[in-house]
Amino acid sequence: MNKKDFEVIIIGGSYAGLSTAMALGRSLRTTLVIDAGNPCNRQTPHSHNFLTQDGSTPNEISEIAQDQVKKYNSVHFYNGLVVSGKKVKNGFEVTTHKGDSFTAKKMVFASGIKDLMPSIKGFSECWGISVVHCPYCHGYEIRNTKTAIIANGDRAFHLASLINNLTDQITVLTNGKHDFDETQIKKLERHNIKIIDKKVLEIEHVNGHLEKVVFYDGSKESFEYAYASIPFEQNSHLPKMLGCNLTDQGHIEVNAMQKTTQEGIFACGDNSSMMRSVATAVYGGNLTGAMINHELTQESF
Incomplete structure (x- = not known):
C-alpha cells in the first residue's frame, strides 16, 4: 500500500x-x-x-x-x-x-x-456452538432443551432468571462451592432450577455439540446446551x-x-x-x- x-x-x-x-x-x-x-x-x-x-x-x-x-x-x-x-x-x-x-x-x-477459556476439556471446542454466552443471541434457537448454566453467584443467577423464560429444564453448574445467598437459593428452588456444585472436569461432545458434562468425582450429567460466563x-x-x-x-x-x-x-x-x-x-x-x-x-x- x-x-x-x-x-x-x-x-x-x-x-x-x-x-x-x-x-x-x-x-x-x-x-x-x-x-x-x-x-x-x-x-x-x-x-x-x-x-x-x-x-x-x-x-x-x-x-x-x-x-x-x-x-x-x-x-x-x-x-x-x-x-x-x-x-x-x-x-x-x-x-x-x-x-x-x-x-x-x-x-x-x-x-x-x-x-479466556477455562481449564475444562472440550469447552473451547463447544464455545459458540453448544456452549454459548447470551440468551438474546442464542436463546430462541435452544429453547425448551435441557440446559446447563456454567457460572456462579450473581452472574449465574442473572442468567437463570433470563433463561427461565426459554426452558423449564435448567441446572446451574457452579464448578465448585456455590456462591448464592439465601434469597437467591429460594428463588432458584421456586422455579425448579437445580444446583450442582461439583467441579467440572470435561465436556463430552461430538464436533462441538454438547452431550454430557463430566465432574471430577466421575459422575456425568446429560445436557443439550449450556450457557457460560467466562x-x-x-x-x-x-x-x-x-x-x-x-x-x-x-x-x-x-x-x-x-x-x-x-x-x-x-x-x-x-x-x-x-x-x-x-x-x-x-x-x-x-x-x-x-x-x-x-x-x-x-x-x-
Missing part, C-alpha cells in the same frame, strides 16, 4: 469497524481499516437478533459488509496485525507486524475482546499502551459518543460494551463514524 497518511485509522475490521468505515466513507473521509481476520465469533454457526440478517452466518454478514464498504473509494483495507502505536504531532502512528507504518488524525479501536481480556494491548482507561469489568471506557479517555481515540464493539451482539456493534460503529466526522468537520471548517 503506497498511501501512508489517513484521516482515520480503524483497528479491527469486523462489524463495529466496518460500520464505522461505512459512515466515514460516506463522508469522504480517508480511512484505513486494519484487520488480522480472526474474529471471536468464528465458531458460531449462525447470528441472530439482527434485523435483515437473522440466521445468517457471521462470515456471510462480514462478506456483505466488506463488499458494501469497499464501494467507498476513500476507505482502504490492510490485512495485518498492529503491534505498536504512539501519539505524534498531528495524531497517531501505528506499526504492523510486517513493519509498515501509518498515520492518522483520529484512531478507532474496534479490536474486540479475547475470551472472563475476557482486550484483544489488543494498544488501548492501554496509548493510555485509554479500562472499566472495572475490563472494557475500554467510552462516553455516550464512543470517545475514550484519550483525545482523538474512539472505541466501539465488544471491547467497549457489555452487549455482545452484531446489532449493538453495528450501532456503535455507526455512531463512532458520525462523531469522528463531526470532530474533523469542526476542526477544519
